[in-house]
């Protein structure tokens with residue numbers, strides 16, 4: 001994880017010095033959600049919605065059937081190249097409850113989360129009570145802000161996440177996004 005953060009820092013530095021100016025736009029092109037622990041909750045929505053021809057947004061909604069006090073996430077960023085998905089920059093497994101106790105201790109995760117925070121009610125530490133609706137509403141982060149922090153080449157990138165509750169796989173969500181000029 002340390003290595004990953006160092007790699008990231010360099011990209012960040014180059015960008016700050018204006019070495020890699022990136023301009024462009026993005027569009028989500030896939031989203032899949034799969035619940036494994038059906039006793040813990042249900043997904044009501046997992047959807048990409050069009051805004052206009054070149055913009056869209058993500059909506060995810062779930063309801064909890066049980067109170068959750070322990071959650072981990074494993075997330076990986078991947079890039080589409082020569083017909084397959086390849087690891088790209090980050091592959092992190094972390095305790096979500098600890099993350100929300102002190103987000104600044106989790107540099108990369110917190111940076112990624114900062115693009116999500118205004119759109120979700122998943123914003124506090126555990127527990128998440130039975131009956132709670134967890135939502136990500138109309139998520140379409142600001143293009144310039146994302147590209148300023150992640151000055152990536154044009155192409156297709158994916159985010160694969162696996163969520164573990166009490167160490168057992170509970171949910172998988174993955175999505176992909178295309179960056180273009």
Ligand SMILES: *[C@@H]1O[C@H](CO)[C@@H](O)[C@H](O)[C@H]1NC(C)=O
Nearest residue numbers: 117118119120121122123124
């Ligand atoms: C968490 O999200 C809810 C719903 O958007 C909001 O009312 C609340 O103020 C947020 N809490 C924090 C700590 O950001």
Ligand SMILES: *[C@@H]1O[C@H](CO)[C@@H](O)[C@H](O)[C@H]1NC(C)=O
Nearest residue numbers: 032034158160172174175176
């Ligand atoms: C995402 O997950 C679904 C089902 O879990 C799988 O079929 C699909 O290939 C995955 N997509 C990517 C981009 O890995």
